[in-house]
Amino acid sequence: MTSQITIEQFWLLSPELSVVLLGFLVLGLDLLTKRRGLVTAVAIIGLAVPTFFSISLATSLFGPRPTSGFFGMLLGDQYSLFFQFLFLIVAFGVMLASYGYAEKYLRVTPGEYYSVILFSVAGMMLMGSTGELITIYIALELTSIPLYILAGFSRTDTRSAEAAIKYVLLGAMSSAILLYGMALTYGVTGTTDLHAIAAVITSPQHGILSGNLMLLAGAVFMFVGFGFKISAVPFHMWAPDIYEGAPTPATLFFSVGSKAAGFAAIMRIFVFGGLASVSGNYLWVMVAIIAAITMTLGNVIALLQTNIKRMMAYSSIGQAGYLLVGLAAVMIHNTAAGILGLLTFLAVYVVTNIGAFAGIIGLADATGKENIRDFDGLGRRSPWIAFGMGLCLLSLAGIPPQAGFMSKLFIFFAAWQQGSGLTWLVVLGLLNSAIAIVYYVNVLWRMFAVDPAKRDRLTIPGSVNLTMTLSVIGIIALTIAFGVLLTHVGTSANSLFTLH
């Protein structure tokens, strides 16, 4: 760690910095032009700049990449690069999918909408790449405040306003609990730097800390705070209402962005920061129990839903449960295999969820409806959207040989290897996967087997069709080249442990 700010450190920050600048550019462009297409094109094509900077960091284009910057607040490891690329994909998918919908249903200038998304993405990228509690909190708020605004973006819709107020009140409460956990951790360890916290916790002369209740409370409060962001039961109750009330592209953003960012920060704090091993290394029991309740409740209640967005909300709660199974496995022995499973699952989840929501956005755009029964006969009314969405839903359900199946297999295998402590959790996870197939296949059956009341062809906007095509290509590529993904993600997973 150097005690000076140099130009290389700004290179390390350049992806996030250029996303923020792009947000300001798009916001300013509103003053000059009224053409929606131009503003959208600038926002989407402008993502090439942060992508270039991330690639330059990944390939060490301008010399060796600094390992950390800004007094250890910013880390330049493979793990942060993985999340930079992941969130750039999220930004691209969300902005492309929302073009037609935003024009039709959100009566605001486009620059406002895209700049809010870009600011949030900058916060998400920072959540993966910071190594310090204060910065993690700032990044979390930079992510969350734009998300609250996005939930209430549809100003003519009362449900959207209701979703926004629920989200902002519960989100603020969860970050207050998170902050109390951070304050207690700071008090016990005397530092907010995660690397130093890990050193304090693991050093032998601080063995007295192993039973420290204040540190345990700090770790649990932090987990609760992030539990809200990843919608883990019992902190999930915001998710269905906000998913239903928010504009559909914003729902897509919540389901992929917020969840991945929450897991990025959890893994950073509990694995890199060593907080998983506080108090005799029994925190994994709590995570395992939460994982069991989360996936069971999410998958069972998803069966009962009639609104597709509520169904996807409970489905995403179930997916968070699978991810927590992987987290519990990691917390027992700090294995890189579990982190590998988690990162792979997140990458596949982002691509498939973008595809599934592209189908929902397409239907909502063309008909204004979003109930599961409105998908009747979509296979005839809009074959390509129905095919792509079906493929994504099958991957989410974990039907072999798709990428969704293989990434879930990796998580369960990592948990299975931890021995008898987690065997019950793996069995429960497999049972849940079987339940999940029912509600995913129900949508498929309606799309392809049920005769629709109306037989007219739907006019799906080109941007949604393009999003669907890209995510179908993405899923097929991930399925075929799953080994390539594993090699690249493997270095990211290992980098979380190398600094110790």
Place this chain on the structure above:
Amino acid sequence: MGVSLQAFLVLGAVVFCIGLFGALSKRNAVSILMGIEIMLNAVNITLVAFASSFLHQQPKNNPLTGQIFAVFIITVAAAEASVALAMIIAIYRRRNTIDVGEINLMRW
């Protein structure tokens, strides 16, 4: 010196619980927001108390960190409160109420 660290920590914990109770039990959206602000201020008390206890301890703990953390929390809480108040005004215009018990178009 006078007051010990424990006294401040207990104060912080009690204020945090008061805020949490207020945020969970009130039905008026503005009151909930006030409860959350009380929770954040309890965090600030805790942070500053820890920071001042590090002043006379081992030099490797930078006592400024906790104070800087508190300043950041105050700043970000202001931004969050402004967004929350804007949302409350938006819902009041549409529904003529800010009682969260009556804001129930969707199953809560």
